[in-house]
Amino acid sequence: MVTERRQGQKGISSQAMEPLAASLLPEGSKVHSITQVQSLWAGFGYVYSVIADIPCSRLQTANGREGEGARLILKYVGAPVADATAEMNEGDLRKIYSYEVEQYFYSVLVPYMLQHTGADIAVADCVGNTRPQRIAALQKQAGQSLTQVPIALMLSDLRPRFPRSPSKRGLLDEAQAYAAIRWLARFHSFWMHKGNDAIKEMLRNDSLCRPPLSEARRRRASPEVTWRASVWLNGGYT
16 A cells, blocks of 8 residues: 655654544545655644545546546545533633534435435545444443544545636635535535424434533433434534
């Protein structure tokens, strides 16, 4: 396996991430390369570009050229868990809860949406994640601090499908602007129909994440909230 790290970046070596990457892929997969792309806020984790062979997967050719393997993104968050025993400032809490929300979105909501929507809504596939292991560990420890199970997501890389990208904080051209509006319309139209029992269960009010300090107090009072958390109550962390 080829391992790389871009010059000037520090973090967990790509080679050290190989066991985690392999564990998030279907059985029989083979990791060919891992390249560290960037670090997360406050050094809480890292993002890696991964190329792997995935048997019997549409990702094998859907987001890469024939024979090159599937192109994937591994997001690793190794920050302390903001659980019932954690004492953190609001900024740290906000970011950690955001990573938990992101994992729920990709591992629970996106698969349901892609399975039930008739529209072409381009969202990264969740190939693997550590959410089940985190829930099991949190339940076993009954609210005690959890550090050994990171937040990790293996997602399909959408860049081959959408090679055009505006520069950071740059302006969209007309085609990009209309494409973004169409995507937002399709995405929001799906989730507007909340009468569906499955959607109601996935977005139960008691699972919705409150603003950071309120959420921290809620988890101290009821530790089980930590493993039931889904997405932000107000669509963001305010």
